[in-house]
Amino acid sequence: MVILLALKNNKTYLENLQLEATNSIKTISSEEDIENWRIDYIGRKGKISNFFQSFKDLKPEEKNELGSLANKLKNTLEKLYKEKQKALKDNKSNIQTEFFDFTLPGTPISTGSIHPTNQMMQEICTAFNKLGFNIFEGPEIESESYAFDKLNIPTNHPARDIWDTIYVNDVENIKSLVLRPHTSPMQIRIMENNEPPIRVVIPGKCYRYEATDNTHEWHFHQIEGLVIDKNINFLNMKATLFEFARMIFGDDTKARFRCDFFPFVEPGAEMSINFKQNEWLELMGAGMVHPKVLMNVGLDPEIYSGFAFGLGIERAAMIKYGIDNIRDFYANDYQFLKQFK
Numbered sequence: 384m385v386i387l388l389a390l391k392n393n394k395t396y397l398e399n400l401q402l403e404a405t406n407s408i409k410t411i412s413s414e415e416d417i418e419n420w421r422i423d424y425i426g427r428k429g430k431i432s433n434f435f436q437s438f439k440d441l442k443p444e445e446k447n448e449l450g451s452l453a454n455k456l457k458n459t460l461e462k463l464y465k466e467k468q469k470a471l472k473d474n475k476s477n478i479q480t481e482f483f484d485f486t487l488p489g490t491p492i493s494t495g496s497i498h499p500t501n502q503m504m505q506e507i508c509t510a511f512n513k514l515g516f517n518i519f520e521g522p523e524i525e526s527e528s529y530a531f532d533k534l535n536i537p538t539n540h541p542a543r544d545i546w547d548t549i550y551v552n553d554v555e556n557i558k559s560l561v562l563r564p565h566t567s568p569m570q571i572r573i574m575e576n577n578e579p580p581i582r583v584v585i586p587g588k589c590y591r592y593e594a595t596d597n598t599h600e601w602h603f604h605q606i607e608g609l610v611i612d613k614n615i616n617f618l619n620m621k622a623t624l625f626e627f628a629r630m631i632f633g634d635d636t637k638a639r640f641r642c643d644f645f646p647f648v649e650p651g652a653e654m655s656i657n658f659k660q661n662e663w664l665e666l667m668g669a670g671m672v673h674p675k676v677l678m679n680v681g682l683d684p685e686i687y688s689g690f691a692f693g694l695g696i697e698r699a700a701m702i703k704y705g706i707d708n709i710r711d712f713y714a715n716d717y718q719f720l721k722q723f724k
């Protein structure tokens with residue numbers, strides 16, 4: 384009877400121990416506490432070990448029964464311990480990797496930016512604007528008459544070779560339309576529609592049937608410049624263009640003029656800028672407006688004179704930023720373009 388009672392009490396003790404252990408492990412949130420829990424219940428001197436000690440005087444069958452129950456409980460608690468320990472570890476590593484510092488600045492959102500050609504175009508227009516020039520724009524598809532004839536480049540003139548390039552199908556009886564190879568047709572349009580004094584720049588896109596290389600694209604941008612007034616001379620042109628180069632490329636800029644031929648100017652020149660150590664890059668063609676061109680638009684060359692120039696915008700950017708290859712501008716290479724953000 385005494386022994387039976389002892390057996391029953393021991394079973395109850397084990398049940399209570401299981402309840403207590405499973406409840407207390409739920410509240411544990413630190414590695415230190417789970418270690419204490421382990422020592423307390425399943426450690427070498429823990430409650431389960433003590434329990435084994437306590438029934439050593441019982442009969443063998445009872446010992447077996449209680450031993451097996453106690454072992455089962457020990458296994459259960461060990462499993463609980465391992466699970467909890469792993470959960471605490473995982474949680475800790477999650478917290479470390481997911482830690483978010485709200486005081487850090489946000490990730491910048493990638494936005495588009497103005498293309499380097501357009502940035503250069505705006506900069507050049509602003510410079511000429513400061514020198515007293517107005518800004519105009521004109522058509523990219525031009526008639527042969529404006530692109531060539533009125534600029535003193537008659538049909539069959541050898542000078543057409545470099546510009547007589549990409550023709551567009553005739554539209555509504557307008558014959559011989561061409562994608563303009565230069566912005567010079569706008570000289571004519573401006574002079575036809577405005578009285579001197581004239582001081583304008585005209586930025587825009589140009590197209591040529593061109594074998595591309597490091598300094599030539601088949602489509603590129605120019606800025607045309609035109610000054611018409613009484614008593615305008617070559618020195619005015621040089622002074623204006625030197626001042627422009629200084630404004631865009633800096634005070635130490637070296638610019639040089641050399642003779643060149645364009646049918647719509649007399650005399651004609653090309654202006655190059657010192658690009659790198661001993662290299663020069665041609666930036667523009669320029670010259671005094673040819674008397675025949677003035678007459679073509681009804682201006683008397685005895686009264687009026689003027690100068691004109693046409694500069695390559697990509698070339699200006701190449702000089703300014705030390706870019707070796709004009710094809711970089713239109714290769715859609717983000718690494719290249721993002722430098723101009």
Ligand code: FA5
Nearest residue numbers: 565567599600603665666667668669691692693695698
């Ligand atoms: C002309 O186009 C003349 N209309 C310029 C001019 C205007 C002369 C007014 C006199 C008076 P040219 O073909 O040299 O000239 O081109 C002028 C500039 O445009 C060149 O100096 C260069 O900077 C740029 N350019 C010309 N062809 C290309 C090309 N294929 N790719 C990139 N830039 C070019």
